[in-house]
Each structure stands twice: as structure tokens, then as C-alpha cells.
Amino acid sequence: xxxxxxxxxLRAAECPALEVRGLSLRYKDVQALEAVTATxxxxxxxxxxxxxxAGKSTLLKSVLGLVQAEGExxxxxxPVAQAMARIAYVPQxxxxxxxxxxxxxxxxxxxxxxxxxLLGRIDAQxxxxxxxxxxxxxxxxxxxxxxxxxxGGQQQRVFLARALAQGADLFLLDEPFAGVDxxxxxxxxxxxxxxxxxxxxxxxxxxxxxxxxSYFDRVLLLNRRSIAEGPVAQTFTxxxxxxxxxxxLFPDPAIRSAS
Amino acid sequence: MDEFLILSLPPMLIAALAAIACALPxxxxxxSRRAMLGDALSHVVLPGIVVAFLLTGSGSGVVMxxxxxxxxxxxxxxxxxxxxxxxxxxxxxxxxxxxxxxALGVVLLETTGTSxxxxxxxxxLYGNLESLIWLGAPxxxxxxLTLIAAGLAxxxxxVWRPLVLATFDPVFAQTQGxxxxxxxxxxxxxxxxAAVAAFQAVxxxxxxxxxxCPAAAAxxxxxxxxxxxxxxxxxxxxxxxxxxxxxxxxxxxxxxPFTLSAAGMIATLCGLMLAAAALIASHRARAAL
Amino acid sequence: MIxxxxxxxxxxxxxxxxxxxxxxxxxxxxAGAFLxxxxxxxxxxxxxxxxxxxxxxxxxxxxxxxxxxxxxxGLMLGAALTAALGLWAVQRLSRQIHEDAATGAVLASFYxxxxxxxxxxxxxxxxxxxxxxxxxxxxxxxxLRADALVIGFGGLAVVAALxxxxxxxxxxxxxxxxxxxxxxxxxxxxxxxxxxxLAVVLVGLNVTGLxxxxxxxxxxxxxxxxxxxTVSGTASLSALIGAVCGYLGAAISAxxxxxxxxxxIVLLAAAAFMLTLLVRGRRDG
Numbered sequence: 001x002x003x004x005x006x007x008x009x010l011r012a013a014e015c016p017a018l019e020v021r022g023l024s025l026r027y028k029d030v031q032a033l034e035a036v037t038a039t040x041x042x043x044x045x046x047x048x049x050x051x052x053x054a055g056k057s058t059l060l061k062s063v064l065g066l067v068q069a070e071g072e073x074x075x076x077x078x079p080v081a082q083a084m085a086r087i088a089y090v091p092q093x094x095x096x097x098x099x100x101x102x103x104x105x106x107x108x109x110x111x112x113x114x115x116x117x118l119l120g121r122i123d124a125q126x127x128x129x130x131x132x133x134x135x136x137x138x139x140x141x142x143x144x145x146x147x148x149x150x151x152g153g154q155q156q157r158v159f160l161a162r163a164l165a166q167g168a169d170l171f172l173l174d175e176p177f178a179g180v181d182x183x184x185x186x187x188x189x190x191x192x193x194x195x196x197x198x199x200x201x202x203x204x205x206x207x208x209x210x211x212x213x214s215y216f217d218r219v220l221l222l223n224r225r226s227i228a229e230g231p232v233a234q235t236f237t238x239x240x241x242x243x244x245x246x247x248x249l250f251p252d253p254a255i256r257s258a259s
Numbered sequence: 260m261d262e263f264l265i266l267s268l269p270p271m272l273i274a275a276l277a278a279i280a281c282a283l284p285x286x287x288x289x290x291s292r293r294a295m296l297g298d299a300l301s302h303v304v305l306p307g308i309v310v311a312f313l314l315t316g317s318g319s320g321v322v323m324x325x326x327x328x329x330x331x332x333x334x335x336x337x338x339x340x341x342x343x344x345x346x347x348x349x350x351x352x353x354x355x356x357x358x359x360x361x362a363l364g365v366v367l368l369e370t371t372g373t374s375x376x377x378x379x380x381x382x383x384l385y386g387n388l389e390s391l392i393w394l395g396a397p398x399x400x401x402x403x404l405t406l407i408a409a410g411l412a413x414x415x416x417x418v419w420r421p422l423v424l425a426t427f428d429p430v431f432a433q434t435q436g437x438x439x440x441x442x443x444x445x446x447x448x449x450x451x452x453a454a455v456a457a458f459q460a461v462x463x464x465x466x467x468x469x470x471x472c473p474a475a476a477a478x479x480x481x482x483x484x485x486x487x488x489x490x491x492x493x494x495x496x497x498x499x500x501x502x503x504x505x506x507x508x509x510x511x512x513x514x515x516p517f518t519l520s521a522a523g524m525i526a527t528l529c530g531l532m533l534a535a536a537a538l539i540a541s542h543r544a545r546a547a548l
Numbered sequence: 549m550i551x552x553x554x555x556x557x558x559x560x561x562x563x564x565x566x567x568x569x570x571x572x573x574x575x576x577x578x579a580g581a582f583l584x585x586x587x588x589x590x591x592x593x594x595x596x597x598x599x600x601x602x603x604x605x606x607x608x609x610x611x612x613x614x615x616x617x618x619x620x621x622g623l624m625l626g627a628a629l630t631a632a633l634g635l636w637a638v639q640r641l642s643r644q645i646h647e648d649a650a651t652g653a654v655l656a657s658f659y660x661x662x663x664x665x666x667x668x669x670x671x672x673x674x675x676x677x678x679x680x681x682x683x684x685x686x687x688x689x690x691x692l693r694a695d696a697l698v699i700g701f702g703g704l705a706v707v708a709a710l711x712x713x714x715x716x717x718x719x720x721x722x723x724x725x726x727x728x729x730x731x732x733x734x735x736x737x738x739x740x741x742x743x744x745x746l747a748v749v750l751v752g753l754n755v756t757g758l759x760x761x762x763x764x765x766x767x768x769x770x771x772x773x774x775x776x777x778t779v780s781g782t783a784s785l786s787a788l789i790g791a792v793c794g795y796l797g798a799a800i801s802a803x804x805x806x807x808x809x810x811x812x813i814v815l816l817a818a819a820a821f822m823l824t825l826l827v828r829g830r831r832d833g
Contacts (some may be wrong), residue, residue, distance in 0.1 A: 064728075068730075087729070096722055101776060102778065110723075116715070270714045285822045292704055295651065298655070350648070353590070358766075360815075361811075362815050363815060365810075382684070465659065468656035472655070519668055520661070520663045523661065523667065527660045527664055528658065529653075
């Protein structure tokens with residue numbers, strides 16, 4: 001088992017949070033991922049961008065071993081399976097049954113399963129951990145509401161709180177801003193930036209090219225293969241984007257200004 | 260030969276016609292992913308028949324058919340209403356409704372002495388195929404099933420195009436002026452009619468095999484809808500005739516002096532055909548459906 | 549007679565049977581709560597119907613070995629084997645056709661094979677086949693003390709297992725991906741849940757019968773869910789409703805000759821559901 005390494009930027013710099021080498025995945029006739037290679041330094045905040053069907057969500061899922069892909073993935077210098085306790089995953093919206101009989105606090109407590117296990121009591125300390133995770137996303141007053149009674153943006157924040165309650169230091173997020181209102185978007189990005197400030201690593205699938213530069217410090221451009229990766233300033237260029245998305249796609253001046 | 264005409268031909272014809280009547284709507288139930296509706300509707304035939312008899316005192320086929328259709332319509336409404344009012348998955352709503360209706364039918368049958376209609380719980384569970392023999396005149400079920408099968412085939416021919424459109428892409432069909440809701444209700448009605456027709460022959464539960472298996476096997480082995488429909492009819496008739504013959508004669512060939520349940524054998528053959536189709540088409544994944 | 553049975557005064561055996569049915573109801577209610585949350589309600593129906601050929605085969609094998617064929621554990625073993633085969637068939641077919649269609653096809657064709665075997669047993673006339681068809685609709689009349697004990701303790705064991713597994717089962721039902729992240733194997737959890745449901749089905753064969761056991765799994769669960777906003781609340785209430793329906797149903801059916809137990813229990817559960825729907829319906833709009 002991997003020890004809980006205290007987030008330490010210096011040590012982190014030696015050992016990347018995530019390393020992907022030659023990751024390939026075929027669904028029947030479709031090559032979903034082809035020899036994807038990427039490195040996510042610890043303490044960084046990386047956006048995965050690319051066109052629809054580029055394999056962005058699939059990349060996250062195969063990193064986590066939720067789908068079986070070929071290739072090598074290492075987290076914190078060891079096999080992912082051994083680092084699972086340090087990794088939190090926030091899925092894309094609408095992956096669950098919203099009428100499910102759970103309250104908001106129950107969902108957040110699900111993030112503490114590794115602590116409570118099969119039969120362990122949910123004691124004051126675990127409860128406090130869940131409450132504070134909920135408070136970080138600004139939903140402390142909603143703890144006893146049914147999950148389905150929340151707005152889409154609030155639900156997304158609950159799932160972020162569940163990831164926070166895990167106490168992870170590598171966060172994988174699948175389109176955290178998809179379909180949420182502006183208030184939720186700013187709440188989420190606030191939480192993510194404070195996580196990075198405390199040494200955590202963030203890797204998020206992201207769709208909105210206009211906000212890449214203000215939200216993230218690194219990008220991974222993906223179109224089944226890894227097209228480019230690196231700091232936003234060097235990598236998020238028009239040339240690289242055209243390579244990923246195809247040439248005819250850039251009427252948006254914001255991107256030119258970003259690059 | 261005489262014995263064959265009197266004892267075996269009518270039930271064989273009835274089984275084949277029931278299988279045809281079920282396979283026709285079954286194809287479209289399967290394509291619109293409402294296969295379990297056939298399950299639900301075939302269970303509610305029983306209370307419909309019993310209640311119709313209790314209300315009218317008449318044991319005529321038309322009255323009982325009407326009762327069964329009414330029960331089917333009512334259950335379809337219940338299922339939709341419960342799904343809407345509780346937000347539960349349709350499968351669970353169906354399970355609640357059809358088990359309740361079936362239980363109601365059994366309790367009514369056992370407590371009110373409805374035996375005057377030649378109906379008992381065993382018929383609901385096993386069907387009644389072997390008793391549908393030629394006694395001076397053809398059994399009334401034969402004529403009724405001929406009419407129902409022909410009617411369903413004709414209706415299918417008439418609404419073929421809108422039905423295909425509404426099944427494949429309901430939203431697009433709506434924009435093209437196809438009354439999708441009406442088509443859907445019509446398919447529900449046709450399924451109920453087929454389930455009523457098959458009830459006499461094979462009973463409630465085995466009707467499900469006739470509704471689903473031939474269509475599903477055909478779906479796996481064909482690439483176009485007309486071919487699928489034709490294949491499903493072929494499978495349905497084969498299972499009906501083959502099942503009857505096997506049940507009636509296989510023990511005799513083995514020297515055993517009795518017969519097996521024809522309805523059960525037909526359902527078993529239906530299932531084996533589907534299993535064979537699934538193996539033959541094992542390259543074909545569900546994404547194709 | 550009914551009142552005596554309800555008040556546990558219709559004799560020691562009848563009282564034991566009613567209490568056994570109550571334990572079964574509790575087990576079915578609790579297992580059904582997790583089953584419906586996992587959206588597998590109808591799969592239990594296919595599994596229940598698929599027990600029939602196993603019962604027939606179990607009987608034939610035991611007769612061939614020289615027994616009278618009515619030994620309950622032997623019948624249950626056969627039932628469990630073909631039910632597991634049916635479940636496997638549903639999953640195998642679901643790779644190629646829609647799950648609903650696979651469920652219906654397996655349900656009906658396994659049941660058909662079972663009916664064929666029952667007529668074969670009747671025709672062979674060996675052993676003591678009389679009453680074998682009570683497994684279709686259930687009958688608690690004349691049930692033996694040992695059977696009632698098996699049903700009661702079997703039900704309690706299922707409830708205990710569900711209590712132990714409640715957290716991982718909830719996680720998997722709510723969000724299987726997240727459950728996998730938490731170190732739970734969702735497939736293994738699903739298999740465990742199906743095994744517990746199979747245990748309920750087997751234990752319930754003599755009480756509700758295989759055709760209607762799905763109602764005892766589903767109806768109390770969906771009723772409870774309309775009252776409770778948490779998984780533990782839903783499962784507990786569902787178990788309570790199931791226990792009350794099982795108890796009353798067995799008692800009523802013991803008091804009225806010819807009335808199969810299964811349909812009575814199902815109608816009681818349906819009444820609870822209808823009342824709930826009137827009081828609590830349209831909650832989610």
C-alpha cells in the first residue's frame with residue numbers, strides 16, 4: 001500500500017502524480033485511444049481538451065481501470081491500483097438515478113467508505129469530515145435534502161464534495177462545468193484552485209476553450225492520440241488546436257488571444 | 260388418419276395461428292424495446308376473462324376476449340400512471356401491476372367457482388391446447404384465431420410505413436405527421452389481442468415465449484425488417500408444430516404411454532431457437548439492435 | 549378459522565408457518581429494496597420462473613436414486629442450479645438483444661421446460677409427485693414444521709446478510725463507478741445480491757410460489773420507497789411491509805381451503821401500494 005505522502009511540491013516535482021505510457025483501447029471497430037502518452041506533474045492543474053469522440057472521458061476511465069485498456073499507467077510512481085485511495089473521480093453528470101433515496105450528506109459520506117468499511121461506525125470525526133467537505137462547496141445547508149431535489153449545478157458540487165471527503169490528492173474530473181450555472185462554475189473552480197494551492201493535482205476534461213487559460217496551468221490535447229501537452233502558454237496554440245480539432249474550426253477570437 | 264384430423268390437426272393449427280398472431284406484434288415490441296409489455300399483458304388476460312364472466316355470466320369467446328382486452332388496456336394505463344406518479348423504473352411498475360392482476364385472477368377463480376367457463380388455474384398456467392379437438396364441428400377457437408391472425412396481418416400491412424417510422428425514430432416520425440401516440444397505443448392493443456388469442460392455446464406465461472422468442476431469433480439472423488418478419492413467422496410456426504408433435508409423439512417413440520405438455524414444449528422450442536440464433540450470430544452485439 | 553390463524557391460535561404448526569412466512573416477507577422486502585434500487589426487478593422474475601425445470605429434474609434424480617422425490621433440500625438444489633443457469637442465460641442473451649427481451653425469453657422458455665418435466669413426472673407416475681405444482685402458486689396449508697423452520701431461518705439469514713452488506717450494496721446501486729473507486733467490486737456485489745435474491749426465491753417457493761415471488765420482492769420495496777428518503781429507511785420499511793403481508797397472507801390462506809397463499813400475499817402488498825400511491829403519489833411531480 002502506498003503511504004499517505006503529505007502534499008509536498010518539492011517531492012511532488014520528482015515524481016509525477018500520473019504517468020500514462022502508450023495507452024490504447026479498441027471498442028469493436030473503433031479505435032478509442034491510440035498509444036496515448038501523457039505526464040501530469042504533481043500539484044498541477046491540467047485540462048484535457050479535444051473534439052467530441054476524442055476519447056477524453058475514456059482516457060480518465062482507463063486510467064482508473066474502469067475500462068480495460070492496454071498500456072502502462074502509474075500514479076505517484078507506482079501502479080494505479082495501489083494508489084486508488086489517493087485518487088478521487090468526479091463523473092460527468094447524469095450517471096446516476098436522481099430519484100435514488102439518498103440525502104446529500106449520505107452521498108458525501110459514500111466518499112468515506114474506505115474509512116468506515118463494511119461495518120465501521122460513522123462517528124463524529126467521519127461526519128465532521130463529510131460536513132466540512134460539503135461546506136467547502138457551499139452546500140452545508142443542504143445536507144439533509146434529497147439528492148434529486150437539488151439543481152444540476154448543486155448536484156455537481158455534491159459529487160465534488162464526495163471526492164473531497166475521500167481526502168484524495170489526485171482529482172480526475174469529467175467535464176465538471178458541463179451544464180452548470182455561472183455560480184456553480186465559479187464555486188467549483190474556486191474549490192479546485194484551493195485544492196491545487198494545498199498541493200493536490202487536478203486533471204479535468206474540459207470543453208470550453210475560452211476558459212482554458214484562466215482556469216488551468218497545463219493542457220493535454222487529445223484526439224485519440226496525444227497531440228500535445230505542456231504548460232498552457234506553450235501548448236495551447238492555434239497550430240496545436242488545428243492539429244487536434246481540424247483546420248476549419250477557429251472563428252473564435254478568444255482563442256487567438258489565449259494563444 | 261381420422262384420429263389425426265380430429266385430435267391433432269385442430270390443436271396444431273391453433274398453436275400455429277397463435278404463434279403467428281404473437282410474432283407479428285412481437286417484432287415491433289422488440290424493436291421499440293417494450294418486450295416486457297408482452298409479459299405484463301399476457302398475465303392480465305386471466306383476471307380480464309374471469310371478471311368478464313362474473314359480470315355477464317356468459318362464457319362466450321367474444322365476451323371473455325373483450326374482458327381480457329379491457330384488462331390489458333387498464334393495466335397499460337396503470338403502468339403508465341404509476342411510472343409517472345412515482346418516478347420508478349417501468350420494469351418495477353410492470354411487476355407490481357401484472358403480479359397484482361394475476362393474483363386477483365387466481366383468487367377470483369378459486370373463490371367464485373368459475374369452473375362453468377371451462378377455465379381453471381391450470382389452464383392459466385399451462386394452456387389448454389390438447390383439449391381443443393374437433394367434436395363434430397371445429398373448435399370455436401380455430402375460427403377466432405384465424406380471424407385474429409388475419410386481422411393482425413392485414414392491419415400490419417396497412418400501417419406498415421408509419422409503424423416502422425414510429426418504431427425506429429419516434430421524434431422524427433412526429434415531425435413527419437405520424438400520430439406516434441396512436442401508433443404506440445395500437446401496438447399495445449395488437450399485443451393484447453395476440454395475448455388473448457394465445458392464452459387459450461398456451462396459457463399466460465408461455466404466451467411470452469411466443470411474443471418474444473421468434474422475433475428475437477429472427478432479429479439476430481436477418482438484416483432487414485421484412486426479412487426479420489418473415490423469419491419470425493417461420494420460427495413461430497416451426498416451434499408451434501414441432502412442439503406439438505414432440506410433446507405428443509416423442510414419449511410414444513420412446514415407448515412411454517403418455518404425452519407431455521404441448522404448450523410447455525412449444526415454449527421450450529422457442530427458447531432453444533433463440534439460443535441457437537444467439538450462438539450463430541454471436542458476432543452480433545447488442546449495439547446492432 | 550381465519551381469526552384463529554391470525555392470532556396464532558390455529559395450532560402450533562399453523563402459527564409456525566405464519567411466522568416463517570413473516571420472516572420470508574421480511575427477507576424479500578429487504579432484498580427487494582436493494583434489487584429495485586439496482587434496477588434489476590424483472591431479472592428476479594426470470595430467475596424465479598427458471599427454478600421450475602430444476603424442481604422437476606431434482607425430483608426425477610431423487611426418484612431415480614430410489615427416494616420419493618419430495619425431499620425439500622434436493623428440490624431446492626435443482627431449483628438453484630437451473631435458476632443460476634437462467635440468470636446466466638439472461639446475461640448472455642443481453643449481450644445481443646435488449647435486456648427486457650432476454651428476461652422475457654428466458655422466463656417463458658425455462659418455465660415451459662419445467663411444465664414439460666412436470667407432465668413427464670405425472671406420466672411416469674413414480675415417486676409422490678402429487679402437489680409438486682404447489683410451487684407454482686404456493687401453499688402453506690399442510691406445510692411441515694421442518695419446512696416452516698427452514699423458511700423462517702432462511703429468511704432471517706438473508707436479512708442478516710443484507711444488513712452486513714448494506715453499505716457496499718448501496719454504493720454499487722447508486723454509482724457503480726464510484727463504488728469501484730472505493731475498492732468495491734461491483735460485479736461481485738451484484739452476484740452476491742443475486743445470490744441473496746435466489747435464496748429468497750428458493751425459500752419462498754412453498755409460500756408465494758415461483759410465479760408471484762417477484763411481487764413480494766418488488767411491491768413492498770416500491771411502496772417503502774415512497775415513504776422513505778434513505779436506503780436504510782426504505783429497506784427497513786420494505787422488510788416490515790413484507791413481513792406483515794407474509795404473516796397475514798399465510799394465516800388467511802391457512803384458514804380458507806383452496807386459496808393459494810401466493811396470490812393472497814400479493815394482493816395484500818398491492819393494497820399497501822395502492823394506499824401509499826393515493827397518499828404519497830406524485831411526490832416527485
